[in-house]
Amino acid sequence: MQPYNDIALVAPVSLPYERRSERSAAWFTGTAFARMLDRAGLQKHDIDGLAIASFTLVPDSVVSMTEYLDISPGWLEQIPMGGASGPVAVRRAARAVQAGDAEIVACIGADTASADTFADLVENFSRFSTDAVFPYGAGGPNTVFAMITRNYMEKYGAEREDFGRVCIAQRENALAAGTAVFNKPLSMQDYLAARPISEPLHLFDCVMPVAGAEGFLVMTVARAESLGLPYARILAAGERHNAWPDDDVHFRAGWSLYRDQMYEQAELGPGDMDFLQTYDDYPVISMVQMEDLGFCEKGGAAEFVRTRPLTWNGGGLPHNTCGGQLSAGQAGAAGGFLGTVEAIRQLTETALSNQVADARAGMASGYGMVNYDRCLCTSAVILGRGGE
Amino acid sequence: MTGQLMPPASRSRLWQQVNEAAAAGLFRLQVCSGCGTVQYPPQEFCSHCLADELPWEQVSPMGEVLSWTTTHASTNRFFKGILPFHVGMIKLDCGPVLIGYLVAASLHTGSRVQVTGMPDKSGQTVFLAGPPGTDPAAEYSKLLEE
Numbered sequence A: 001m002q003p004y005n006d007i008a009l010v011a012p013v014s015l016p017y018e019r020r021s022e023r024s025a026a027w028f029t030g031t032a033f034a035r036m037l038d039r040a041g042l043q044k045h046d047i048d049g050l051a052i053a054s055f056t057l058v059p060d061s062v063v064s065m066t067e068y069l070d071i072s073p074g075w076l077e078q079i080p081m082g083g084a085s086g087p088v089a090v091r092r093a094a095r096a097v098q099a100g101d102a103e104i105v106a107c108i109g110a111d112t113a114s115a116d117t118f119a120d121l122v123e124n125f126s127r128f129s130t131d132a133v134f135p136y137g138a139g140g141p142n143t144v145f146a147m148i149t150r151n152y153m154e155k156y157g158a159e160r161e162d163f164g165r166v167c168i169a170q171r172e173n174a175l176a177a178g179t180a181v182f183n184k185p186l187s188m189q190d191y192l193a194a195r196p197i198s199e200p201l202h203l204f205d206c207v208m209p210v211a212g213a214e215g216f217l218v219m220t221v222a223r224a225e226s227l228g229l230p231y232a233r234i235l236a237a238g239e240r241h242n243a244w245p246d247d248d249v250h251f252r253a254g255w256s257l258y259r260d261q262m263y264e265q266a267e268l269g270p271g272d273m274d275f276l277q278t279y280d281d282y283p284v285i286s287m288v289q290m291e292d293l294g295f296c297e298k299g300g301a302a303e304f305v306r307t308r309p310l311t312w313n314g315g316g317l318p319h320n321t322c323g324g325q326l327s328a329g330q331a332g333a334a335g336g337f338l339g340t341v342e343a344i345r346q347l348t349e350t351a352l353s354n355q356v357a358d359a360r361a362g363m364a365s366g367y368g369m370v371n372y373d374r375c376l377c378t379s380a381v382i383l384g385r386g387g388e
Numbered sequence B: 001m002t003g004q005l006m007p008p009a010s011r012s013r014l015w016q017q018v019n020e021a022a023a024a025g026l027f028r029l030q031v032c033s034g035c036g037t038v039q040y041p042p043q044e045f046c047s048h049c050l051a052d053e054l055p056w057e058q059v060s061p062m063g064e065v066l067s068w069t070t071t072h073a074s075t076n077r078f079f080k081g082i083l084p085f086h087v088g089m090i091k092l093d094c095g096p097v098l099i100g101y102l103v104a105a106s107l108h109t110g111s112r113v114q115v116t117g118m119p120d121k122s123g124q125t126v127f128l129a130g131p132p133g134t135d136p137a138a139e140y141s142k143l144l145e146e
Ligand SMILES: [Zn+2]
Pocket: B032, B033, B034, B035, B036, B037, B046, B047, B048, B049, B050, B051
């Protein structure tokens, strides 16, 4: 795989999440776009590429956004990969800039949330789901991931407390960042006593649907430096979809198939990562990422989280340093950008009071799209601090 | 709004075949003419050999519980009225993994179960699973068509 030399990720932007919004996904997209321009000191016509991930932008698309924004880009991409869309956007945009198809690409994940959007989205998520999952309680992903979680617990001996450790550390990170929808500390007692949603999942294992947007700009390192912008570099990236299709119950995913190649390309190992941003739709999936991305052996994540601090300043593996979706809520496809945007903030020293000291390299991964009994899309990036 | 609440009624066009089999008291799934792969959920070509002839044939309704959940929350008003209930992932002896309602007696990984298709209150078939030779409908009377 060709390296991603000389590509810069700049202007990480997160709009504050809202529990409910009357505004459309187009507003969230446009507002994130404006914020990114502002951050980078660019004009909108400087942007000649636009990549968007959104569930609720329909009936509009990335095409409609060009008219709303009144720009005339020469490169467009819509990424229908939900929680995997952030690292995938990095890959697509980086190749476009390397090839000269675009000079500056704005990558945005954005979704709104009203009383009906989440229920509508779940009901019509895929044809397999409409026929063969939704009629069993309309629970959406909770039903499937409850069963994935139980299987994981039985297979590897993970306990509810292990998932609790992931959630509690993320809440501590969220409190340091000061941006979460959930803004009270979470104790193990609170975690264990929470009401059941779909056993073994309880309230704090599930993400709250919210409205929000996340985005960043992709350009050459030369351009970022001439603009005087702090940037992160892409050291490696990968994606794999519908991996391990013969596993009856999902317990591993595509990351396991390309992580070695990524570490080789980055000339770094898991021990060199100053943080890890996983896709945390459920804590079990964060633990599967710790395993499949090589931070511990397969089945070893429970032991890993028992012994390794996961907070931003705990001296272990800083994990989901802004609190992740388990604290911030899940803003649709923006949730697929959250980890990537936080990784860029950490590597450009623009995080809030949750800045990991001397962060030089880190990983962000994505996971999305429950078609039937698991999510099919996986993606990951290793990023490094710019100018090194 | 008045009137009886209903479970979701939307299904793909292919689901009509599932309804017809259930009405006849049969457990029929798509079986590929080319390679014999049994397909579930229904689709229009074989995921293994890509042939597009998939006649609906009677297959074994027996299987094994892979995992299960007890649901205590739903955004849907009909389902709120029947909480809590149990859902399982069942590895059918004929190949595919099927998600279905599970009776309380089968809430164990590895349980042998028999799957039966029955119309729910929307008239669409749902699958229920329980110990072989028993009738899983009794536990789900609030869900099923009278
Ligand atoms: Zn076939």
